[in-house]
Each structure stands twice: as structure tokens, then as C-alpha cells.
Amino acid sequence: MTNAKALIAEDEPLLRQSLRRQLATLWPELEVVAEARNGREALAQFQSLQPDICFLDVHMPGLSGVETARRIGRRSHLVFITAFNSYAVEAFAQGALDYLIKPVEMDRLADTVARLQERLRTAQPAPDTGTLLEQLAAQMERKKPETLRWIRASVGSVLRLIPVDDVHYLRADDKYTLVAWCEDGGEAGEALIRTPLAELLGQLDPQRFAQVHRSVVVNLHAVSHLVRKGDTARIHLRHRSETLPVSRRYLHLFRQM
Structure with a gap:
């Protein structure tokens, strides 16, 4: 667990920096090996560095966090970051998906860190969330609002x-x-x-x-x-x-x- 590596994908630099600082406080041994500004960059960084954990913003330009997660599959433990959105949070809560709500609170992050540490300590494989991610991606696509004219x-x-x-x-x-x-x-x-x-x-x-x-x-x-x-x-x-x-x-x- 001391060699655990993580990737943070979030399109807002200040939020990336804030999450990195919070993780450094709660889990000093965790090495954040990469930061990404969008889904495509996150996927490229993942392929290159193979981190154990990926923190993915749900709504990123180019390639969403959900679509990025679908391509990563079970090769990493996934944690989603989302602004409060009832349908997304409901989907996460009902499945085997870890999620954080912006702004990320230390208590909530501490619970997530504890679960991740336990999974890595006991060598648990990343859960199979393929079907749930497909359903969530389809649901998000259907609920895209029309822009105001x-x-x-x-x-x-x-x-x-x-x-x-x-x-x-x-x-x-x-x-x-x-x-x-x-x-x-x-x-x-x-x-x-x-x-x-x-x-x-x-x-x-x-x-x-x-x-x-x-x-x-x-x-x-x-x-x-x-x-x-x-x-x-x-x-x-x-x-x-x-x-x-x-x-x-x-x-x-x-x-x-």
C-alpha cells in the first residue's frame, strides 16, 4: 500500500490542487503520479503510468469521466467526482462505485480513502462496474439539457x-x-x-x-x-x-x- 499510485482527472486546476492537498493529508504514502485536464488526457496518462486509483471528474470536456472509466475498466480502482446531481449520485449509491461530491469534504474523502486502503491491503480486484457505467452513460446522455435561447x-x-x-x-x-x-x-x-x-x-x-x-x-x-x-x-x-x-x-x- 505504501507504493500506491493515483491519477487525478479534473478540468478545474484549483479543484485538482485542492484534492491533491487533501489526499496528501489523509494518505501521505499515496503517490499522485499524474494530473489530467480532460478525459482523453486522463486515458493517455493511465495507459502510460498504470495507476492503482483514478479520481475522475464526471463532466470533463472531450471524454467524460464515465466514458473514461468504461475504457479503463477493472484495471484500476475508480472514484468519481461530481457536482451534486441527483440522478448521478443515485446511480453511484446503488452500485459498486465510489464517488465524491464537490466541494470535496475531508470526512467524505477520509471514508473513501479507508475503503481504497482496505481494498489494496487485501489485494481485492477492482469491482466489475461495466454494466452500471453503460447505464449511467446512457442516462446522462438522455438527460442533457437543451441550452437556453x-x-x-x-x-x-x-x-x-x-x-x-x-x-x-x-x-x-x-x-x-x-x-x-x-x-x-x-x-x-x-x-x-x-x-x-x-x-x-x-x-x-x-x-x-x-x-x-x-x-x-x-x-x-x-x-x-x-x-x-x-x-x-x-x-x-x-x-x-x-x-x-x-x-x-x-x-x-x-x-x-
Whole structure:
């Protein structure tokens, strides 16, 4: 068990680093031999290094964690990492799959580490989860939400249908969400809607919209430039004068800007 090796596959660098630190505290002998940003990279690292344990984010670009796990099969002990998602957690809980919910809590991780250590100590083979993974992959595919195209908002006595492409950002505002947009012709507007920001985020195209702060989601196509200040930053928009905060947790989204 002192020679156990692990791979961490997670597309958010800060979450990868956090999990690595937690594992170092709970299991100092475990050697994290590789980190991957997506499923294809994780699979290549696995083929090369053959780690005993793979921590796989369920939703990764290119190749999902579930599909990556299907290709790894029983050659490694698998632990899935997921944002809270009722259907996924239910599937994991009913099968022989270890899972962690973001943000990963030390107590939950400690339980997972104890199970992994016992399996390695007694030389238990990785469980056969092929059928369950196939069912989970199919279920996730069926439940992919359609991306939102319009946002309905009341502006005075007028009900507006705001094209999502025109939205520059959304910001949580007490029990409401502020929607700020700018039309092609240059007219800018704002409106409050009752839909929570977290619910809207799940309906937006992840290739276009990104959360940059606990209370702010921005249209990446509307970003002009970024001004860094220590571990945070401010976003400047192309067609609006206000700036938006970027917290440390999300600064990696702009590392190439």
C-alpha cells in the first residue's frame, strides 16, 4: 500500500490542487503520479503510468469521466467526482462505485480513502462496474439539457424576450437575478428576473457562458479584456461600461488572456 499510485482527472486546476492537498493529508504514502485536464488526457496518462486509483471528474470536456472509466475498466480502482446531481449520485449509491461530491469534504474523502486502503491491503480486484457505467452513460446522455435561447423578463409594463446571445452577464441580486444585455444596435438594458442564478447557469451553453464569481456569470464573447489584481481580477466588457469581479477560484479560466 505504501507504493500506491493515483491519477487525478479534473478540468478545474484549483479543484485538482485542492484534492491533491487533501489526499496528501489523509494518505501521505499515496503517490499522485499524474494530473489530467480532460478525459482523453486522463486515458493517455493511465495507459502510460498504470495507476492503482483514478479520481475522475464526471463532466470533463472531450471524454467524460464515465466514458473514461468504461475504457479503463477493472484495471484500476475508480472514484468519481461530481457536482451534486441527483440522478448521478443515485446511480453511484446503488452500485459498486465510489464517488465524491464537490466541494470535496475531508470526512467524505477520509471514508473513501479507508475503503481504497482496505481494498489494496487485501489485494481485492477492482469491482466489475461495466454494466452500471453503460447505464449511467446512457442516462446522462438522455438527460442533457437543451441550452437556453431566450430569457423572459419584465421591463416596466413590457415583457421582453432577450436573446441569450445578447446577454453580457447575469448577477445574483438577493432573491432575483439581474440580466444585463446589449443588442447588436448598441442598446443596453437590464432587468430582474425571479429565476435563481444557479438554475440559469445549468441551462446556458457552457462554451459561451462561465461563472467567474459566486454571484456572477459572464458571456465570454462579451469580454473585452481582463485586469488582474493579485489573486483576483476585473472583467471589462466590449459594449458596457461596468466591470465584473473574477474571484481567485475562477481566475484560471482566463490564464491565456
